[in-house]
Each structure stands twice: as C-alpha cells, then as structure tokens.
Amino acid sequence: MDWGMKNRLSRIIKPKNGRCVMLAVDHGYFLGPTEKLEVPQRTIEPLLPYVDSVMLTRGVLRTSVNPISNVPIVLRVSGGTSIIGEDLSKETIVTSIEDSIRLNVACLALSIFVGSKYEHQTLANLSTLVDNGERYGIPILAVTAVGKELVRDARYLGLACRIAGELGAHVVKTYYCEKFEKVIEGCPVPVIIAGGKKLQKEIEVLELTFNAIRDGASGVDMGRNIWQSDNPIAMIKAVKSIVHENFSIKEASDLLEMEKKIEDKSTVVIR
Ligand code: R5P
Secondary structure: OOOOHHHHHHHEOOOOOEEEEEEEEEEEEHHHOHHHHHHOHHHHHHHHHHHEEEEEEHHHHHHOOOOOOOOOEEEEOOOOOOOOOOOOOOOOEOOOHHHHHHOOEEEEEEEOOOOOOOHHHHHHHHHHHHHHHHHOOEEEEEEEEEOOOOOOOOHHHHHHHHHHOOOOOEEEEEEOOOHHHHHHOOOOOOEEEEOOOOOOOEEEEHHHHHHHHOOOOEEEOOOHHOOOEEEOHHHHHHHHHHHHHHHHHHHHHHHHHHHHHHHHHHHOOOO
C-alpha cells in the first residue's frame, strides 16, 4: 500500500487499536434538514473534539466546518437522489476527485445498494471511485445501504459487505445484526457500523456499540443516536469509551450519566 493511502487510512482507523469513531452528519444529502441537523455547524462543532473523523458532504464541509480544524474528513461523494424522488438507489458520483483533493480529504464515502433496481450502477460507481482513490492514495468507505424491501440480516449484509470488499473498498460500513460475526468473517476489510434511527433508550446505543465491537466491528460511523440525543457530547464520549477503551456497557453507562451532568451544567439557557 502506498504511503499516502496508509497515512490517510491511519487517520481514520487508529493504528494503536485498529478502531475508529466517525461522526456521520451526511444525512442532508438526500433527507434535507434532518431533525437536530438543521443548522449543521451548530450540531457538528461541539462534537469535533471527541471524534476521530467526520463524514459529510462538500457543501456542509465548506459552509460549516472551520478549515483550520484538523479533523480528518470522510467526504460523501455519492448522491443525486432525494427522499421524495423516484428511487434512492439511483445514485451517481457527485463530487470530482480533484475537488476531493482540494478539500484535503482523508477518505471518500459512497453508498452501494445491493439487491436494488440500480445495484449495477452503484457497484460501478464504487469501482470507479476505488480506481480514482488508488490513483491518488485516498481510501474508499463503501456504505451498504438497504432498500425498503430488503431485510438487514447477516446473509444480506454479509453479501453486500463482501461485494464492497471484493470491488476494492478499504473500509465498509453496514448495520449491526444477529450473527454479525458472519458478516465480519466474510469481509476482507475493516467493517464499521451505522447507528441507524434514534433508539428509544440511551442504553440501547451503548449495547449496540458494545455488541458490534465484541463481534468484530472496527468502530462506528454514527449519527442520529449521537446528535439527536439530548446530551450529544456525553453520548459520543460514552460510545468512544467502548470503541477505544473497551469499556463495558455498565462502565460506559456510568460515564454517560456523569458526562450528562457536566453537559447539562455547561448548557447556557438564554431566556
Ligand atoms: C446514511 O444515509 C448516512 O450515510 C449515514 O451516515 C449513516 O446512516 C449513519 O448515520 P446513522 O448513525 O444516523 O444511521
């Protein structure tokens, strides 16, 4: 692997333990102003000190992240669809490799929709992006998105993750599921998990993170369960403690409660 590729990957997945805490704030690319991400800068800025990297689009990067911030950027470069459009799987590559280099990104991210109407198109997108990434030493994160009618089980997610790895993705993002170790076993590159829709109880977020790491995930690329929480800083710290410090669910939960008190105290209420 080339020096540049290794260097960028090491900024995303920490070499000391092979783990990563990525903050996902790319939802607006097809969802528009998602709840609690209406003003991206407001959501993103307070969380940056606690994450290893941040995943977002170039529009949000340029408008909402200070360029002197040293946080590694995972740039979402697939899109061209909307939640009210014909078919979410009809994605294309929407950002050039030149602009990605200009933005000094550490990684490029793109969705694949295995089993969907536009499966071939999204897998071809991934292959093109891998070729471009290899040319310039930029790793590729493949996001295994699921169509409405597809079940998120180990068989399906295992298929999608393996295909992503075979096509050359350097990291794959998927969902946690039962028999997750089978998904890990079948994927030749590191796998990280999305959080999915906001879970009802905070403890469920910690359980999800713990179980995924226990079963072989290399980390998280988590969004809504962090920033839709009433205490996003406390939540990211608790998730991070599991990923990077091998905290148990109980230890992470204790940390969460302690950090919530600190966060609540430091929140200034303007009347
Ligand atoms: C999905 O469109 C995006 O790629 C998100 O980054 C991904 O789903 C992770 O975010 P969340 O934890 O909110 O599911």
